[in-house]
Amino acid sequence: MKEINASEFETEVLQGGKVVLDFYSTECPPCEALAPKFENLSRLYGNDIKFFKIFRQQNRELADKLGVKSSPTLLFFDNGKEVADRLSGGIKRSDIICHLDSMIPVERVKAIKSQIKPAVTEFDVIILGAGPAGLTAGLYLCQAKINTVMVDIALPGGHVSTTHEVSNYPGFIEPQAGYMLSHNMSEQTKLCGSVYKVAVDVTRVDLEKKEVVIDEYETLKAKRIIIATGTSPNLTGAPGEMELKGKGISYCATCDAKYFVDKEVVVIGGGNSAVEESDFIAKFASKITMVHQFDKLTANKKAQEKLLANPKIKVLYEHEPRSFVKEGNQVISEIENLKTKERIKLVSDGVFIFIGFKPNIDLFKEKLELDQWGYIKTDEDMRTSIPGVYAVGDVISKKYRQITTAVADGTIAAISIAKELD
Numbered sequence: 001m002k003e004i005n006a007s008e009f010e011t012e013v014l015q016g017g018k019v020v021l022d023f024y025s026t027e028c029p030p031c032e033a034l035a036p037k038f039e040n041l042s043r044l045y046g047n048d049i050k051f052f053k054i055f056r057q058q059n060r061e062l063a064d065k066l067g068v069k070s071s072p073t074l075l076f077f078d079n080g081k082e083v084a085d086r087l088s089g090g091i092k093r094s095d096i097i098c099h100l101d102s103m104i105p106v107e108r109v110k111a112i113k114s115q116i117k118p119a120v121t122e123f124d125v126i127i128l129g130a131g132p133a134g135l136t137a138g139l140y141l142c143q144a145k146i147n148t149v150m151v152d153i154a155l156p157g158g159h160v161s162t163t164h165e166v167s168n169y170p171g172f173i174e175p176q177a178g179y180m181l182s183h184n185m186s187e188q189t190k191l192c193g194s195v196y197k198v199a200v201d202v203t204r205v206d207l208e209k210k211e212v213v214i215d216e217y218e219t220l221k222a223k224r225i226i227i228a229t230g231t232s233p234n235l236t237g238a239p240g241e242m243e244l245k246g247k248g249i250s251y252c253a254t255c256d257a258k259y260f261v262d263k264e265v266v267v268i269g270g271g272n273s274a275v276e277e278s279d280f281i282a283k284f285a286s287k288i289t290m291v292h293q294f295d296k297l298t299a300n301k302k303a304q305e306k307l308l309a310n311p312k313i314k315v316l317y318e319h320e321p322r323s324f325v326k327e328g329n330q331v332i333s334e335i336e337n338l339k340t341k342e343r344i345k346l347v348s349d350g351v352f353i354f355i356g357f358k359p360n361i362d363l364f365k366e367k368l369e370l371d372q373w374g375y376i377k378t379d380e381d382m383r384t385s386i387p388g389v390y391a392v393g394d395v396i397s398k399k400y401r402q403i404t405t406a407v408a409d410g411t412i413a414a415i416s417i418a419k420e421l422d
């Protein structure tokens with residue numbers, strides 16, 4: 001692996017045969033998450049593909065010329081031509097491998113794969129999930145000098161990082177941008193000294209043995225595990241939804257509302273998330289049609305009043321989606337009136353779905369005691385039914401799911417574990 005600058009781009013990259021080039025920046029958490037993966041893969045693939053890093057802030061002109069807009073961005077070249085899609089953001093090892101494999105012969109891929117040696121690393125505590133609950137547990141454990149690893153399939157932050165504004169987290173007079181609040185939480189825990197393994201594939205979890213396998217080759221072992229994997233948005237299950245996910249259907253207003261300036265949007269849902277996020281989408285869109293299954297909204301009263309006073313927003317009560325189809329740039333949502341069974345078609349530029357959440361427990365649910373909705377049961381110290389395994393935050397069975405309740409759970413679990421391990 002070699003660091004280059006813009007003046008070497010022509011000789012090293014364009015005339016360099018097979019090359020992967022990492023545009024990185026400083027003070028960039030996703031770049032920090034990528035660095036060890038990039039270095040590890042350069043050792044494996046280095047005889048076949050050249051690995052270069054280029055500091056984006058000092059080579060801005062080249063970055064602009066190549067259309068590199070964020071750090072990190074990985075570009076792949078073969079004989080001076082860019083090949084394969086670019087990778088950016090929270091880049092997974094498996095995605096890089098997939099790109100690298102496509103650049104070299106199958107026999108070489110097999111030979112390289114045979115060199116991958118399993119690695120085992122031991123910690124006191126593994127925390128699965130780096131949202132507010134996991135990050136808070138990580139902070140307390142780290143401050144108690146307990147060797148802790150934070151594992152996340154994405155970048156740290158959880159739901160907060162995609163919430164446009166948080167106005168009810170104590171300690172801030174003004175509403176805080178969600179991504180800044182989660183960034184600060186993550187940096188605080190990282191600065192304390194917790195180990196981060198983020199944007200990884202979690203391939204196996206053995207709660208009884210306290211082992212977690214990431215990226216298929218690295219086994220993490222610990223004395224305790226904290227599950228802080230939060231929730232994922234529910235799907236409507238209507239035909240066309242999966243196919244249009246990310247191509248007209250979105251589950252994140254903060255991420256995608258900006259693409260709907262002066263456009264028409266359909267929102268499915270009528271609870272707190274749907275109402276608050278519709279209010280946010282209305283800053284961009286010209287018209288919003290909300291489709292809600294009940295005869296009244298179920299969000300808090302203040303949010304409802306604000307929504308209903310917005311002339312851009314109309315609510316279709318007692319309706320449910322039955323299918324989604326894309327025609328050109330538009331999405332056709334077929335909607336059924338639950339009373340009359342009559343179906344109508346809503347034509348829009350995009351659809352947002354906010355119909356609740358389900359706990360992220362697929363990898364390890366078999367042996368855990370769950371409530372009737374599939375959330376993990378815990379005692380007052382956040383212990384689950386498996387000895388040495390704790391669960392915190394939105395993934396557990398509880399009444400109220402907020403940032404404050406998640407950080408409280410994380411605190412309790414960490415203090416309990418610190419006492420046990422003392």
Ligand SMILES: Cc1cc2nc3c(=O)[nH]c(=O)nc-3n(C[C@H](O)[C@H](O)[C@H](O)COP(=O)(O)OP(=O)(O)OC[C@H]3O[C@@H](n4cnc5c(N)ncnc54)[C@H](O)[C@@H]3O)c2cc1C
Nearest residue numbers: 129131132133152153158159229230393394401402403406
């Ligand atoms: C749109 C929206 C707006 C909200 N607004 C507010 C608000 O204004 N105020 C408020 O207090 N609350 C708000 N909430 C609720 C709040 O965000 C959650 O209560 C809080 O984020 C829960 O924290 P958590 O750490 O339990 O889970 P999450 O934030 O969901 O984090 C879970 C983490 O686990 C990771 N993960 C998932 N599966 C795995 C796996 N198998 N292995 C490893 N990692 C995994 C995820 O990538 C994620 O980073 C909002 C939620 C949403 C969706």
